[in-house]
Amino acid sequence: MKAVRFHEHGSLDVLKYEDAPEPEIQPNEVLVKVKACALNHLDLWLRAGVRAWKLPMPHIVGSDISGEVAKVGALVSNAKVSDRVLLAPGIGCGECETCWKGLDSACRSYTLFGVMVDGGYAEYVKSPARNVIPIPGGLNFEEAAAVPLVFLTAWHMLFGRAKLQPGEDVLVVGAGSGVGSAAIQVAKLVGCRVISVAGTDEKLAKAQALGADEGINHTSQSIAEEVSRLTGKRGVDVIVEHVGQAVWDDCFNSLATYGRLVTCGATTGPEVKLSVQALFGRQRSVLGSFMGGKGELMDVLKLIGQRKLNPVIDSVFPLAEAAEAQKKMESRDFFGKILLRP
Numbered sequence: 436m437k438a439v440r441f442h443e444h445g446s447l448d449v450l451k452y453e454d455a456p457e458p459e460i461q462p463n464e465v466l467v468k469v470k471a472c473a474l475n476h477l478d479l480w481l482r483a484g485v486r487a488w489k490l491p492m493p494h495i496v497g498s499d500i501s502g503e504v505a506k507v508g509a510l511v512s513n514a515k516v517s518d519r520v521l522l523a524p525g526i527g528c529g530e531c532e533t534c535w536k537g538l539d540s541a542c543r544s545y546t547l548f549g550v551m552v553d554g555g556y557a558e559y560v561k562s563p564a565r566n567v568i569p570i571p572g573g574l575n576f577e578e579a580a581a582v583p584l585v586f587l588t589a590w591h592m593l594f595g596r597a598k599l600q601p602g603e604d605v606l607v608v609g610a611g612s613g614v615g616s617a618a619i620q621v622a623k624l625v626g627c628r629v630i631s632v633a634g635t636d637e638k639l640a641k642a643q644a645l646g647a648d649e650g651i652n653h654t655s656q657s658i659a660e661e662v663s664r665l666t667g668k669r670g671v672d673v674i675v676e677h678v679g680q681a682v683w684d685d686c687f688n689s690l691a692t693y694g695r696l697v698t699c700g701a702t703t704g705p706e707v708k709l710s711v712q713a714l715f716g717r718q719r720s721v722l723g724s725f726m727g728g729k730g731e732l733m734d735v736l737k738l739i740g741q742r743k744l745n746p747v748i749d750s751v752f753p754l755a756e757a758a759e760a761q762k763k764m765e766s767r768d769f770f771g772k773i774l775l776r777p
Contacts, residue, residue: 436454436455436456436457436557436558436559437452437453437454437455437557437558437754437755437777438452438453438454438455438495438553438556438557438558438754439451439452439453439495439556439557439754439755439757439758439775440453440455440493440494440495440556441482441492441493441494442492442493443492444482444483444484445482445483445484446483447482447758447761447762447765448758449482450482450757450758450761451493452754452755452757455493455495455557457558457559458553458559458560458561459561460506460507460508460561461508462508462509462510462511463508463510463511463563463564464508464511464561464562464563464564465504465506465507465508465511465514465520465561465562465563465564465567466504466505466506466507466559466560466561466562467500467502467503467504467505467520467522467559467560467561467562467567468502468503468504468505468558468559469500469501469502469555469557469558469559469560469777470501470502470503470576470580470776470777471500471501471502471576471577471579471580471581471751471774471775471776472497472499472500472501472554472555472556472580472754472774472775472777473497473498473499473580473581473584473613473772473773473774473775474497474499474760474761474764474772474773474774474775475498475499475584475585475613476700476702476764477496477498477547477549477550478496478497478498478549478556478761478764479761479764479765481494481496481549481550482496482761488550488551490550490551491551494553495549495553495554495555495556495557495560496549496550496554496556497548497549497554497555497556497557497560497775498524498547498548498549498550498554498555498583498584499524499555499580499581499582499583499584499585499772500521500522500524500548500554500555500560500562500580501519501520501521501522501570501576501577501579501580502519502520502560502576503517503518503519503520504516504517504518504520504567505559507564508564510564511564512564513564513565513567514564514567518567518569519569519570519576519579520567520568520569520570521568521570521579521580521582521583522548522555522560522562522566522567522568522583523565523566523567523568523583523729523732524547524548524583524584524587524726525539525540525545525546525547525587525726525727525729526545526546526547526548526552526563526566527539527540527542527544527545528542528543528544528545529563529565531543531544537728537729537730537731538728539726539727539728539729540591540725540726540727540728545726547584547726548560548562555580555775556754556757556775557754557777558754558777565729568732568733568736571736571737571739571740572739572740572741572742574739574740574746576776577748577751577774577776578746578748579746580772580774581613581746581747581748581771581772581774582735582736582739582746583732584613584726585612585613585614585616585617585772586617586621586732586735586739586744586746587726587727587731587732587735588614588617588699588724588726588727589614589617589618589621589675590617590621590727590731590732590734590735591724591726591727591728591731592614592618592675592697592699592724593605593618593621593622593673593675593697594731595724595727595728595731596695596697596722596723596724597673597675597695597697597722598695599622599625599627599673600625600672601625601626601627602626602627602628603627603628603671603672603673604627604628604630604666604669604670604671604672604673604691605618605622605627605628605629605630605671605672605673605674605675606629606630606632606658606662606671606673606674606675606676606686606689607619607622607629607630607631607632607642607647607675608632608658608674608675608676608677608678608682608686609632609633609676609677609678609702610631610632610633610638610639610641610642610647610650611633611634611635611638611641611642611767611769611770611771612677613747613771613772614675614677614699614700615631615633615642615675616642616645616747616770616771617744617747618675619631619642619645619646619647620645620646620744620745621744622673622675623645623646623647624738624743624744627673628648628649629646629647629648629649630647630648630649630650630651630661630662630665630671631643631647631649631650631651632650632651632653632658632682633650633651633652633653634652634653634654634767635652635654636650636652637770638770639651639652641770645747649665653682657685658682658685658686658689659684659685659688659689662689663689666691669691670689670690670691670692670694671689671690671691671694672691672693672694672695673694673695673696673697674686674689674690674694674695674696674697675697676696676697676698677698677699677700677701677702678700678701678702678703679698679700679701679702679703679704679705679707680701680703680704680705680706680707681703681704682703683707683708684707684708687709687710687713687719687721688713690717690719691717692717692718692719693717693718693719693720694717694719694720695719695720695721695722696719696720696721696722697722697723697724698721698722698723698724699723699724699725709721746771746772747770747771747772748771748772748774749769749770749771749772749773750763750769750773750774751773751774751775751776752773752774752775752776753775753776753777754775754776754777756775757775760773760774760775
C-alpha cells in the first residue's frame with residue numbers, strides 16, 4: 436500500500452510518500468480501506484518528536500479515520516466487508532476498571548491511532564473491532580473523518596469536565612480550530628451564549644455563522660477587557676482553551692465567580708502562572724481534559740447523524756501532499772478540519 440511515513444523526527448521534509456506493508460489483522464481486528472483522514476496538531480508534534488513517546492519507526496500518524504471495511508477477523512461480529520465506518524480515535528485495553536466505567540482515556544494503556552500504533556496517513560489501517568463505528572446519518576467520508584477527535588474532545592471538555600449548564604456564558608479560544616468550531620456548536624446546542632476568540636475577523640465571521648454570539652480578535656483586542664465589557668464585568672462561566680501560555684492570564688482573569696477554565700492543550704507553551712488567591716477567592720476551577728469515552732462519542736454521533744451538530748471542513752489534500760497539508764496547519768490559515776484523501 437501507499438502511506439506517508441517518517442523514519443526520523445524533524446521538519447516537514449521527513450514525511451515520505453512511499454510503499455509500506457499492508458497491515459495484517461488479528462482475529463479481533465478489522466482492516467479498513469482509508470477514504471479520509473483528518474489532521475490534528477498532534478500529527479505535527481509527533482512528527483517533530485514528543486519526549487514522552489518513543490514511536491516505532493518508520494511511523495504513520497493520523498488519528499481521525501473513515502473508510503470501508505476491507506477484511507474482518509474471525510472473531511469480529513460487529514462489522515462486515517464493505518461497511519462504511521469511522522474509527523473511535525482512542526484505543527484502550529477494554530478490560531480494566533476505567534475502560535469498564537467508560538473512562539477510556541484514563542486507561543493506563545490508552546493510546547490513539549497514529550501514536551503508538553500506525554494511523555490513517557495510508558491506504559489501509561487496522562483497528563480493534565471495538566473501535567469500528569458505522570458512519571451515521573449519511574455523512575460522506577470527509578465529513579465522517581472530521582468528527583471523532585474534535586467533537587469528542589469538545590463534548591468531554593464541556594460536559595464531562597466543566598459540567599456546562601444551559602444559559603451559561605462560554606468563551607471559546609481558538610475558534611478556527613477543530614475543537615473550537617465543535618465547542619461553539621455544542622455550547623449553542625444547549626442554549627449557551629458563546630463568545631469566540633480568533634486571530635482574524637474572517638475567522639470570527641465564520642464562528643458567528645456556526646452560532647457564536649460575539650467575537651474577540653486577539654490580535655487587536657484584549658481578551659480580558661472585551662469579556663469584561665461583554666459580560667458587564669461579570670466574566671464568563673466556562674472557558675474552552677487549548678492555546679496555553681499566550682492566553683492563560685487573559686483567560687483566567689475572564690472567569691466569573693465559580694467559573695471553570697477547561698484546557699486540552701498548550702500550542703503556545705505549557706508553563707503558566709496561577710494566582711492561588713484569585714483561584715480560591717473567586718471559587719474558580721481549572722480543569723484538564725484529554726479526549727473522552729466511547730459513550731460520549733456515541734452521544735455526539737447521534738447529534739451529528741441528526742445534523743444538529745456539523746463537521747467543519749477547511750480543505751482536502753491528496754495523501755501524497757500530506758506535507759503541504761501539515762504546512763497549512765502550521766500556518767494557522769485555516770478554519771475547521773484539514774483532511775487527506777488516499
